[in-house]
Amino acid sequence: MRAFLKQLEDGLKVMKELKNLPWLKDILANSTPEQIEEVFIVKIRSCCVLFDFSNDNNKHMEEKDIKRKILLELIAFLEQPLQQKQSVLTERVTFNGKIGEESIENKIISGDPDEEQIFLEESWPHIQIVYELLLRIIIQPSIDVRILKNHITQDFVLKLIALFKSPDPRERDYLKTIIHRIYGKFMVYRSFIRKVVSSYLLKVVVDDYEDQFGHSEYLEILGSIITGFAVPLKGEHRQLYEQCLIPLHKSNHVQSYHQQLVQCVLSYLEKDPSVADQCIKFMFRYWPVTNPNKEVLFLNELEEILEVTTNDVVERVGIHIIKRLNKCIISDHFQVAERSLFMFNNDKLNWLVKTHKETVMPIIIEGLMKNANSHWNATVQGLTFYVLKILVEIDSQLFDQVSEDYYNRSQNEILKRARLDQKWRRLDQKIQYRISHK
16 A cells, blocks of 8 residues: 555656646657657656546546546557657557556455446546557557567466456456457467466366456457367367366356357367267266256257267267256256257257167157156147157157057056055054054
8 A cells, every 4th residue: 555655646746747748749740759759758657657546536636637648649649650769669568568467456356257247447447548558559560579579478468368357347358359469469479378268267167266257258269269270170279178168067157158168169169070079978977957057058058069060979979968858858947848859950969860760769758758748837848749749750650669668667667666655555554553562
């Protein structure tokens, strides 16, 4: 706190002196590069002054407005023809490094990432311009990349990626754009960015929610990166899929980033459809049997994966899919049962049923018959009869046979259960008799 007050006190003195400085646009035509550089550096360093933007703090409003106008002036200055020395450009980058690292401190807000809360940063009018200035510098074609690399270092990129923990969605959106640009411009940092983003994502797998925001943005960054991967996939790229993206399905809070996760998985499958079975098997291994909302998400993802994968992959995991759908069909949660029944409209699943009908029908008939006889939801029952009609159209003779087999098994189960109930009643009667004759 003392350090903050000290820099604020020094900064206010600088702000007062800025009132006498000319606008940069007014001195471009009639001043030497050295004079422009001197004014530019004074202004850019003054913007490193940090203010208190809390809602109950209305102090230094004039100085805050001066800083905002200077930031806008610096952005406008970037649009002018570059006649300045490389030292001026270097100073721009240094300024952004300093202000970018310090402007987001002490903003972590605890909370459940699944709750739809929106936190808006009070200092956003200044921070937005800082990010815009940094973005303009990165995309500026006239600035030598070698100069930028001296200041946009791995440590700087690491701090930028860490800022995704900001609760303000506007800030995360700006950061996403900046990281995209850095990834595209600095090839030397590409592997580093992928590893850092992966490490932050993997925290969610172990339920580490100290940094509860930014997971969807991390996945959006990876999604655009994956689309640029060459085919066939390299070992490092496969490792990203197997050790980062697939384990993210295990989290109890996958709802907060599932859409972006699915897009990443589908991007991989477009590159190499053969990796689909790894994702499907992992999903079945950690199937959320006690979380209906997550179960519906998994069913949606399963169908999207089936749409883009090949028949060979579907054939390899077909029995696992049918067994899982059979369990989902008889779910008491009507949305899970509905979603699993709707999947029989999928072309790949229909192909699987028709191609392996002798194996599939005996498995799936159990859940369908139970639904038709006893499910509490009328819509689910209607969809069940629709799927039964599909099976009849595929092979009516086989359908009659497996239906009869299911009926016989059901009757045997009923008789077995009746015999067990009778044994328990006899045992209960004996116990009651002994108790009464003591």
